[in-house]
Amino acid sequence: MNDFRPQAVPTIGWHYDRMALALHWISALLLVLMTGLGWYMMEIEHTPRPSRISSCISLWG
Numbered sequence: 001m002n003d004f005r006p007q008a009v010p011t012i013g014w015h016y017d018r019m020a021l022a023l024h025w026i027s028a029l030l031l032v033l034m035t036g037l038g039w040y041m042m043e044i045e046h047t048p049r050p051s052r053i054s055s056c057i058s059l060w061g
């Protein structure tokens with residue numbers, strides 16, 4: 001007869017693989033960089049001459 005009892009899921013010793021960890025930390029790094037860039041863009045928002053970074057971003061659209 002078939003046994004339909006749920007199988008025990010092994011959680012001890014389980015871990016995310018390298019790709020998941022790399023993507024996690026890349027996204028964390030991008031988040032920090034975007035926060036910094038946003039802060040910088042706010043600081044220079046009303047300055048008369050656009051910086052090289054803001055011109056570069058404007059070119060993107």
Ligand code: HEM
Pocket residue numbers: 016024027028029031032
């Ligand atoms: C500045 C951004 C972030 C920082 C500093 C950060 C930091 C961390 C740290 C320190 C851990 C614990 C790692 C460990 O137990 O070894 C963790 C776990 C985790 N993070 Fe982040 N994280 C960030 C962004 C994100 C984002 C954007 C997501 C999802 C979209 C995410 C999803 C997760 C998940 C699901 C775990 C649990 C991993 C586990 O169970 O072992 N994190 N994060």
